[in-house]
Amino acid sequence: MKRTATLEDVARKAHVSKMTVSRVINHPELVAPELQVVVEDAMHKLNYHPNNAARALAKNQTSVVKFVILEDVDDTDPYFTNVLFGMATELKKQNYSLQLLLKGSQLDQGAADGYVITGARTDDYPQLNELKQPFVLFGENRGGYDFVDTNNLLGETMATKYALKAGYRSVVFIGIDVREAFEFSREAGYVNTMQQNKKIPSVFRVENSLAAAREFIQEHLGEFPKNTCFVCGSDRIAMGVIQALVEAEAKIPEDFGVIGYDGVLLDRLSSPTITTVKQNLWLIGEKLAELILRKIAQNGAPQGEVFIEPTLSEAESTK
Amino acid sequence: MKRTATLEDVARKAHVSKMTVSRVINHPELVAPELQVVVEDAMHKLNYHPNNAARALAKNQTSVVKFVILEDVDDTDPYFTNVLFGMATELKKQNYSLQLLLKGSQLDQGAADGYVITGARTDDYPQLNELKQPFVLFGENRGGYDFVDTNNLLGETMATKYALKAGYRSVVFIGIDVREAFEFSREAGYVNTMQQNKKIPSVFRVENSLAAAREFIQEHLGEFPKNTCFVCGSDRIAMGVIQALVEAEAKIPEDFGVIGYDGVLLDRLSSPTITTVKQNLWLIGEKLAELILRKIAQNGAPQGEVFIEPTLSEAESTK
DNA sequence: GACCTGTCTGTTATCGGTAACAAAAGGCAA
DNA sequence: TTGCCTTTTGTTACCGATAACAGACAGGTC
Secondary structure (H helix, E strand, C coil), X not given: CCCCCCHHHHHXXXXXXXXXXXXXXXXXXXXXXXXXXXXXXHHHHHCCCCCHHHHHHHHCCCCEEEEEECCCXXXXXXXXXXXXXXXXXXXXXXXXXXXXXXXXXXXXXXXXXXXXXXXXXXXXXXXXXXXXXXXXXECCCCCCCCEEEECHHHXXXXXXXXXXXXXXXXXXXXXXCCCCHHHHHHHHHHHHHHHHCCCCCCEEEECCCHHHHHHHHXXXXXXXXXXXXXXXXXXXXXXXXXXXXXXXXXXXXXXXXXXXXXXXXXXXXXXXXXXXXXXXXXXXXXXXXXXXXXXXXXXXXXXXXXXXXXXXXXXXXXX | CCCCCCHHHHHHHHCCCHHHHHHHHHCHHHCCHHHHHHHHHHHHHHXXXXXXXXXXXXXXCCCEEEEEECCCCXXXXXXXXXXXXXXXXXXXXXXXXEEEEECCCCCCCCCCCEEEEECCCHHHHHHHHHCCCCEEEECCCCCCCCEEEECHHHHHHHHHHHHHHCCXXXXXXXXXXXXXXXXXXXXXXXXXXXXXXXXXXXXXXXXXXXXXXXXXHHHHHHHXXXXXXXXECCHHHHXXXXXXXXXXXXXXXXXXXXXXXXXXXXXXXXXXXXXXXXXXXXXXXXXXXXXXXXXXXXXXXXXXXXXXXXXXXXXXXXX
């Protein structure tokens, strides 16, 4: 069986030492341009690919990033697939690979160069502080941790503006009943926009589940006049609202509008389909990977906050 | 910064050579029982964890398995999350990590010890034959490749029996319009069961999308008498069928029953909820990991076919 | 020309394991 | 007692890279 080419092979072919080849790869600025060309040529001809294990060993790294989901992965959330693929794509460029961890599994240190953590709530902060290795969060937070998230504030601002512009007289917000940063930002997006338009904001909160949202509307539909738009904290909630409205034979979108948040699958499965604030999860995944890799490379230096702009995806649930 | 313990450290503490420690880990049968105890004790006290990169380098491995999705990941399929986590959990036990590849990305050899491939169609077989490294498929196939899948035949058998037992006079099958093994098996499950019950099978096929299924019913509803149950090849199709039935104000489950296949999220989002054949995707993921790891360990030896039994999840769409 | 500088390349040791071989110790038959 | 297995443990070399240091060489200064 043919071995794959090693540094040594390339070095021999280019009539230089291993070290020079290594430098061409890692510190090209230290190598004379003519030599670079020769070496690169040899690498191509031999179809050289660095051996990751060897490099990791020499550099005392692992080439592994762990992706930790701290929420209860309601066993079938489509949410992460795209984030994962976005991340994986970026990571692979640097020959990194992934390990996936769920809540509860030990964050055993040392087996990875860094962590990407999602679903961290305020309660989890102590655990995060224990972590000796670099990590970044997926999800806005007020703990000073580096993170990537959609711009929640902007997202609900867009949604609320859209609802008003569409001509709904009343616009109410049905958020998720958790007291976490992302939710505060979404609510703020709604509230601020209402204020700016001299409207009185009206905020409700329900558990983030289809059933809870549905029940809420079933019980309170009478309290909402016609021509109301429900701006929801998630597509799940939006879908529950829609189902309740459909049951009640309310007219969508004429009498009631519904806007969701997420834009992951559900919006298109609903009937009518949901106008929603669409997150670019793939891009978020890529950014997460970039951030953690950079943080690793920079030995844990802070990377700040990255907001990804959402887009408004128009569908049948609004006029 | 405190280094993590190495073989050397353990060896010193246990007053043996590195090799003996290595043997305790990899070939304990070659080490005297008394020594094993001493060494294991030392490992615990030092909280020793083998360095994966070093091991991989010495054994000429990578500790990486690639997960390849050959289908168009309709950008938000919830399907894989569970498979991925099931796999990842098993892989981690052996200190393996994952890289994710999508259709189109080069299956560049050598960067992994093995592959788990999903969505392979007959057209993809040539590409698979090129692969020099061990791989297993997620998904029944007739190409002789090792695979893990739900028992599709059994699944639709269960579904069809259930429909008959529920008292639907007519039971029709609406499958996915691809000519692949998994679909043949599902159809066979339906057809065989019908034959055994002296009923005439009736098979239709549509694209695996909500919209396609919905249109199909919109156009052909008239042709189906009341008291018909639609056994569907996927929950997407089932959901489309249900939406069309609801629009037409048909009574579910009295006049029309609907049974889906998959049991991933959609069944519970539908209104009414869908009775479906639920796949245990997490378990499938675990098995895939076991299979590929064993295959790697056994140097590519065939691992055969593994069928995971589905369960029937009863909901509102059938009586 | 001697000396220093800066730029570039090569040498050596090392990362933490494992395989292959060598050696020591004990048992048993001749 | 000698010789030959067997069982168990140690020695050595090596996996493929990188860091740290050393050496070679060119040019500039005095």
